Amino acid sequence: MANKITLTIDGHQVTVEHGTSILDAAKQINIKIPTLCHHEDLCVAGNCRICVVEQVGKQTLTASCATPADNGMTILTSSPKIRRARKDIMALLVSEHNTQCTTCYRSTNCELQILSAEYNVDNSIYMSVLKKDDCEIDKASWSVEKDNSKCIRCQRCVRTCADIQHVNALAVTERGKDMKISTFMHLPMNEIVCTNCGQCITHCPTGALTERRYYDEIWAAIDNPEKHVIINTAPAVRVALGEMLGYPVGTRVTGKMVTALKKMGFNSVLDTDFTADLTIIEEGTELLGRLKDALVHKKPVSLPMITSCSPGWIKFIEHMYPEHLGHLSSCKSPQQMFGALAKTYYAEKKGIDPANIVSVAGMPCAAKKFEANRPEMRDSGYQDVDAGLTTRELGYMIKQSGLNFQDLEDDDFDKIMGESTGAAVIFGATGGVMEAALRTVYFLITGRNVPFEHLNITPVRGLEGIKAASVKFENCLPEYSFLEGVEAKVAIAHGLKNARIIMDQIAAGTSPYHFIEIMACPGGCIGGGGQPIPTTNEIRQKRIDAIYAEDMGKPIRMSHENPEVAQIYAEYLKVPLGEKSHHLLHTKYRKRNRY
Amino acid sequence: MADTKELINALSTKHGVERRSLLPILQGIVEKENYLSKESMLEVAKVLDISAAEVYGTASFFSFLDTKERGQYVIRVCKSMTCDMKGKEEILSTIESVLKIKLGETTQDKKFSFLETNCLGLCEEGPAMLINDDYFVKLTPAKIREILDRYLRNEI
Numbered sequence: 001m002a003n004k005i006t007l008t009i010d011g012h013q014v015t016v017e018h019g020t021s022i023l024d025a026a027k028q029i030n031i032k033i034p035t036l037c038h039h040e041d042l043c044v045a046g047n048c049r050i051c052v053v054e055q056v057g058k059q060t061l062t063a064s065c066a067t068p069a070d071n072g073m074t075i076l077t078s079s080p081k082i083r084r085a086r087k088d089i090m091a092l093l094v095s096e097h098n099t100q101c102t103t104c105y106r107s108t109n110c111e112l113q114i115l116s117a118e119y120n121v122d123n124s125i126y127m128s129v130l131k132k133d134d135c136e137i138d139k140a141s142w143s144v145e146k147d148n149s150k151c152i153r154c155q156r157c158v159r160t161c162a163d164i165q166h167v168n169a170l171a172v173t174e175r176g177k178d179m180k181i182s183t184f185m186h187l188p189m190n191e192i193v194c195t196n197c198g199q200c201i202t203h204c205p206t207g208a209l210t211e212r213r214y215y216d217e218i219w220a221a222i223d224n225p226e227k228h229v230i231i232n233t234a235p236a237v238r239v240a241l242g243e244m245l246g247y248p249v250g251t252r253v254t255g256k257m258v259t260a261l262k263k264m265g266f267n268s269v270l271d272t273d274f275t276a277d278l279t280i281i282e283e284g285t286e287l288l289g290r291l292k293d294a295l296v297h298k299k300p301v302s303l304p305m306i307t308s309c310s311p312g313w314i315k316f317i318e319h320m321y322p323e324h325l326g327h328l329s330s331c332k333s334p335q336q337m338f339g340a341l342a343k344t345y346y347a348e349k350k351g352i353d354p355a356n357i358v359s360v361a362g363m364p365c366a367a368k369k370f371e372a373n374r375p376e377m378r379d380s381g382y383q384d385v386d387a388g389l390t391t392r393e394l395g396y397m398i399k400q401s402g403l404n405f406q407d408l409e410d411d412d413f414d415k416i417m418g419e420s421t422g423a424a425v426i427f428g429a430t431g432g433v434m435e436a437a438l439r440t441v442y443f444l445i446t447g448r449n450v451p452f453e454h455l456n457i458t459p460v461r462g463l464e465g466i467k468a469a470s471v472k473f474e475n476c477l478p479e480y481s482f483l484e485g486v487e488a489k490v491a492i493a494h495g496l497k498n499a500r501i502i503m504d505q506i507a508a509g510t511s512p513y514h515f516i517e518i519m520a521c522p523g524g525c526i527g528g529g530g531q532p533i534p535t536t537n538e539i540r541q542k543r544i545d546a547i548y549a550e551d552m553g554k555p556i557r558m559s560h561e562n563p564e565v566a567q568i569y570a571e572y573l574k575v576p577l578g579e580k581s582h583h584l585l586h587t588k589y590r591k592r593n594r595y
Numbered sequence: 596m597a598d599t600k601e602l603i604n605a606l607s608t609k610h611g612v613e614r615r616s617l618l619p620i621l622q623g624i625v626e627k628e629n630y631l632s633k634e635s636m637l638e639v640a641k642v643l644d645i646s647a648a649e650v651y652g653t654a655s656f657f658s659f660l661d662t663k664e665r666g667q668y669v670i671r672v673c674k675s676m677t678c679d680m681k682g683k684e685e686i687l688s689t690i691e692s693v694l695k696i697k698l699g700e701t702t703q704d705k706k707f708s709f710l711e712t713n714c715l716g717l718c719e720e721g722p723a724m725l726i727n728d729d730y731f732v733k734l735t736p737a738k739i740r741e742i743l744d745r746y747l748r749n750e751i
Contacts, residue, residue: 172652184651
């Protein structure tokens, strides 16, 4: 029992592991202590003080999140003294807060607002000390808006950017009453090393950090009869959107989502999964080409090759490891492939002037907004993707449309560019792109399916930060005889902290891998910066489970079997990595400022 | 900028490139360049391989690590209540009239910056002020004129 601690909380004895905080010990016996600066993804800060409890025998109150449980402690979590203290702390926080809750994007989903209501805070106790200067919202970024007037300085964003993402774009600046969360020399968010991943948004307890919203423009386009408005939705959206609309976490709402979007007036509701399958063909071919160049032609090629689907990751490598951009696949992300094809292939097939197409992407992502606005993403002759909406924005649009979401019938995606496979669906979870690629690449090389039960390549799945696996190619088809007996080593990293570990290996020349999948957000897209708030590991796992269930339910589960993919190569693209592909589906990267 | 780079290289050789080296490096830059320019903070970030936001966060916490351009001599008059009661206002207006700048400003020739500071701990000898690291006490308008005159004539 040396490692066990026994203490008493509100009269109940509880035994916990050594090192457990009072907060977590209380949680184990279902006693809820309010928190604001605390987040299970992040290190302890102990700076908001709302979690204070009374420790019998001690005069001052104790921050329960930052104090380890100790043997024989007697803790009170609810007493007149504590209620008074918490109410006072709340009132002080509110006195510095822009309390225009009615017009706040995070209203009803704001931790400060909820606690303030629970404690019925009287805002007349303290005079408002909200500073006028702080009310100016930084709207310079395509992805992230920062409103200091809503900030409670809990530093969850700072810790997120540091601990989870190793970017440190946000820091605590100045001191005392002037202290604020800001950037290098208070530069606007578009001029700093921000990757636009949006993790700071999903970790913010209030409306201080939000995504830049575009839905008013989309409503305007829908209302314009001259515009043909299409939307494609990413796989991670369908397993999380339900959380915005009254469903428990992990509910798949694919069919209802499609119905809702059609009823809202989108002219065509399509599936990003179509271009996810296309990505697998293009990227798989690219990988095989690089392997052939290395093994047969003995040419110097950049291996390992790294995936390029995650725009947060792309901006990260452009800032942090610009000398290694050659390792990236040249494939655009599925969103951008979709956009480029929407205003070319789709427009041609449907006989619509691409100038009148408004191409919207429903994404679990904040960085997709920036990606859509990259100047190079205009290969169709127009801006390929007109707007990237987050899952949250889609949820609000559905609410605004007055639909009773839960009563909607299921419907299927429209055609063309609406067909997908299970391989594309799993793009939404960490390891998914790798698994989809392996399913197809293994088949291309050997003519057989991957040797895993039900095609489920379980070693690449799960929430472990970096996963490694290997696949041996045997009895290869004649065309791929150069890979006979080769053991392909792959790795998967999610969260940019883990991406950095992978990149440092590559920089040091010690990376043992051939192919690596990297996603900016922990858990992959299902934990993206555009997903419903909150996101915790438990929530990530449920969304991942839903993704794999969706995969298992698909009649086709390998990208190369997608009939629409076969069709687009036959009718339009001709061959993977062909001239059209190069023009529409591939891109280049650039060096960005490192600090 | 080449000079700044050299300076930062020398400072990082002396103090190391650990996270804890940040503060002495920043102090070393201010000692030579009077303030932390954007370029110098970026260079420190590069040398220590930490984010520029972190460098700025640390710099902006300390009053004596200026991130705005400052003159060769930074005058800091104590703004504590004791110095105030002993005639700080008159000291401020004398400095204003001698240097022809207002509080918070820097002379055009970048020779002087004129600021206030929190308590210098010299209350019994107030009003007090600092010029860079040197302190001056029991200030009077005449004494101020005499001190500034010496600085203006480079007799320090």
